[in-house]
Amino acid sequence: MSSLQSLFLIMTLGLIVSPDCHSAERHPNVLFIAVDDMNDWVGCLGGYSAEVHTPNIDKLAARGMLFNNAHCPAPVCNPSRTAILTGLRPSTTGIYDNGAWWRPALPEVVSLPECFQRGGYLVAGGGKVFHHTPGFNPPEQWNEYFLQVFDDHWHRPGSLETLPVKGIHWPAGFPLNQLPNVKNGKRPPANPKEFDWGAMSKSDREMGDGQMVDWAKRFLKQSHDQPFFLATGIFRPHLPWYAPKKYFDLYPLDEVELPRVPDDDLDDIPEAGCKMAEYRGDEWEYLKANNHWKKAVQAYLASISFADAMVGELLTALEKSPHADHTIIILWSDHG
Template identity: 45%
Template sequence: MQKQTKQIVNNEGTKNTKVMQVCSFVFFVSLWLNPDALIAAEKPMNVVMIAIDDMNNWVGCLEGRAQTPNIDRLAKQGMLFSNAYCVVPACNPSRTAIMTGLRPETTGQFGNEGDFRLRPGGEQWVTIPQHFREHGYEAVAAGKIFHKERQSLEEPNPISDPVSWNDQWVGEHGTEGHENYLNAEGWAKWHNGRFGNYLGKFGVWGPCPEPKEETGDWNAAGYIADYVAQKHDKPFFAACGIFRPHEPLLAPQEYFDMFPLDEIELPNVPEDDFDDIPKIAHRNFSSNFFLKGVKEMGEWKKAVQAYLACMAFADDCVGRVIDAVENSPNADNTIIILWTDHGWQLGHKHRWEKFSLWRQGTNSPLIYKVPGLTKPGSRCERAATFLDIYPTLSELCGLPIRPELEGQSIVPLLKDPSRDWKVPAVITDHYGPDYSIVLDQWNYIVYRDGSEELYDHSKDPDEFTNLANNPEYTVVKKRLAKWVPTLKTNPKWFKHGPERARNKDMPH
C-alpha cells in the first residue's frame, strides 16, 4: 500500500512538473507578446477615479461641442464607452448606485434627499473604497464622490461617508461667487424671483470672482495629484470629485472667453417634438423654468455658454490629475476611470438639468485606462451601465466580486469591445418610478401609466421620432420590456418602495 501511494505521489509530481513547465512557457510567451502583463503580475493595481458632476455627452471625444482636450486625451489612452448610462438621472441615487453596486430598488435611494446609510440595511452596505480597504488598499478622496463632499468642516460631512475613506481632503467645492448673482431675497437676479423653486436659486450663470488656482475644484484635483505623485507602501484607491458643471454655472473668466456669445449654437428643439410623446412626459418641474424663463427671457445662449465654460474648466481639473498619474512612479500600474453621474439637458424636450429618461439626460462619458489591458484609442459602443463599475474595478484589481452586487464586470468588453453583449442599461427615474431600457441602438421607455417611447439611436440619435406605436417594432419592444424591473422578477428591488418625491425645491 505504501509503495502504491508513493507511486501515485510520484506520478502526480511528474504531472505537476509538466504542468508547471507548460505554464511557464505560456507565461513567458505571454510576456514576450505583452510585456505590460509583467507589471500587473508584479505590482497590485492602483485606482484613480475621477467623478464629474452633471457633465453630459458634449465632450469632444463624443463628437460634442465642448472643448475638453484632457478628457479626450484620456479617451485616446484608454477605452471610451460611447453608449454608457447612469442608473438614475439624479446625483444622489446615481452616486449611491455606483458606489454601492446596488440599484435604487434595493437601497431605497431614489431621489436626491437623504443619506443611503440611514436607510434600512444601509449600515451594512459595503462601498467600493470600503471593499478596497478591506483588501489592503488605502482609500482617499477629494471633492464630491458621494452626494455631499467633506467640505471645510472639523468633522467630515456624514453624507460624504467617512467610513469609506482613510482620509478626505478638507475644502470647498466648485467655484465661489454664487451670491453675486442673487437678489436680496436670494433669487437669481436675471428673473428677480419669478421662479421660486431650486432652479430659481441655483439657475444662474457667469464668471466667478476667483482665478482657477483658488477654486475648490482645482484644489481638490491638486490634492489627488499630489497624492498619486508620491511613493506608496500600499496600493491605493484615490477618488477626485469635480463639482462643475453642476449649477450654479460659474467658472473663471478665461473659460467664458473660449466661447464667444455670438458663436454659441443652441440645441435643436423642434416645435413638433412633443406630438408623438405621451402626455405624462410633456412637462416636469423644470419645463416652465426653461420655457418661460431661460428661453423667453433671453438667457438661453448665456446659459449654454456658461455650461461650456464650466465643462472646459472641469476638463482642466481633470488634466491636472492625469498629468500627475503619468508623471508618477505608479504610472504603469494605475487604472484611471472617469465617469460623470448622469447627462444634462439645456432645453432638450423642454427640460433643464437632469430628471428624464431621454438620452440627453442619461448618457454621459465613461472612460477606462487600464495598463496592459485597454487598447489606446479604443471605443466600445455596447450599452453599459454605471452599476458595473464596482464589479469591474474589483476584477481588474484581483479582488473578489461581492455576491450582492447587482451589476456585472465588463472586463470582457475591455478586452474585446466588439464582442456580443446582450445585457442592457436599466435606468430608473425616481419620479415614477419610470424606466428606460437601453440595448444596442434602442432606448425603450415605459412610464408608470403604461405609456411608451421607443427610439432608434442608429437613425435618430436626438430622439425626435417615437416608434413605440409603430407595429413594426412590436418585437423589439417585447424583447426590451422583459428587462423592466418588476416585483415578480426582482423581488428585492422593491422591498423598501420608491420615494415619490415631489418637493418643488428639488434639493441637490
C-alpha cells in the first residue's frame, strides 16, 4: 500500500547568468505544479509493471532532482494538501480527512502562497491547489485565481464559489463506464457521481485541465513587475477518469497489466488504515464482479498520460516565456 500512497517531487532550477539582465537580482519565480491522485506509475519512478507514457514528467525528472523516497502526509486530498501548503503534519493540525476546513482550525498559520505574497511575490493559482470543496481555498491569499473547471457533474461557471448548487451537469452518456450501480446511484461505490471513466470526444484544451493550462500559459507569456509564484493544479488522474480518446489509445485493453495485490497487503497497516481499506474495498470487489478492473486501470493510465501532456504544455510555455531561465519548477502529487 505504501507505493500507492507515495508523493513524489521533482525540482529544477534555472538561474539567470546573463550580466545584462536586471532580473538577475530578483528572487527566482516558482512554477508549482500539483497533479491530483497520481501514484508512482510514471516512467521515472517505475511503479507500474508495464510501459507508462509520461515523457514530459520523465524529461523534467532527468533535468532536475527527483525525490523518489517521498511519502504523502495522508492518503486523501485535503489533509495531504493542507500539510504541503502549511508545512504541518495532520498529527499537528488535526486535519485527517476531506471534510475539515483547514482555515478555521489554523487561523494563525501562514500558507505557502501567503508566505510568497508577504515576501513580495505576485501569487497566482489555478485549478485544484487546495482541496476543491467550497471554502477550502481562501481567495485573499491569491492575487489572481483561475477557478477549477470540471469535466463532470461539478462543471459549472464559478463552481468553487457556489458549490453545492442546482443544475447538475452530467457528461453526455453518463456514466461512460455503464456500470449499473453508477447509473442508479447505488453503493458500492461510495461516491457514484465521480466513479466513472471513459474516453471523451473533447480536445485537450476543451478539458477542464486544458482550460486551466491555457490560463497559465497566458500568465507565463506576460512580463511581471514582481517575481511570481504560479500554482497550477491539474485534476487528472483524479476520478472521474475522463480523458481525450488518444490517451486511451495508448493503452490497448489486452496489454493492460493489473497491479499485484498480495494477500498480506494489509498486515503491516494499523487498524485505522485497515478500516479505511475496508470502507472502500467493496468498490474493488464490485469492479472485479463486473469485469471492469482492467478497464479502470486503463482509464487511470490514460488519465496519467493526459496529466503528463498538461505538464508538458506548462513546461513548453515556460521555456518559450521570458521567465525560462529564472524559474524554479516543482512538481508533486498529493497521494496515489
